[in-house]
Amino acid sequence: MNAGGKNKPMNITGPCTTCAEFQEQLPELFESGVDLKEQEHLKTCEQCSALVDDLEYIAQQAKLLLPIHDPSPAVWDNIQSSLAGEKQNAGANPTSSSAPSHTK
Numbered sequence: 001m002n003a004g005g006k007n008k009p010m011n012i013t014g015p016c017t018t019c020a021e022f023q024e025q026l027p028e029l030f031e032s033g034v035d036l037k038e039q040e041h042l043k044t045c046e047q048c049s050a051l052v053d054d055l056e057y058i059a060q061q062a063k064l065l066l067p068i069h070d071p072s073p074a075v076w077d078n079i080q081s082s083l084a085g086e087k088q089n090a091g092a093n094p095t096s097s098s099a100p101s102h103t104k
């Protein structure tokens with residue numbers, strides 16, 4: 001079991017993770033969608049816990065700004081049909097070219 005003097009942890013999210021190691025992994029952990037609150041390091045480190053809180057807050061704000069994360073074809077269908085509707089309205093009701101002349 002004792003393979004040499006190196007004690008680099010295989011599992012980066014283990015209880016022996018340092019702040020630097022944890023924060024290095026943070027973007028990956030964040031993107032993978034795991035529950036960061038379950039990370040061992042956060043249970044013992046207020047500093048990184050606060051950092052994760054900040055990141056989660058930022059991520060929430062970003063989601064609010066971008067509600068459509070993955071636009072489905074139906075969304076584009078709606079957009080296209082509404083655009084087509086506007087064009088039809090414009091064609092049936094020409095207001096730009098032949099406005100009623102009002103001369104003094």
Ligand SMILES: [Zn+2]
Nearest residue numbers: 019045047048
């Ligand atoms: Zn830490």
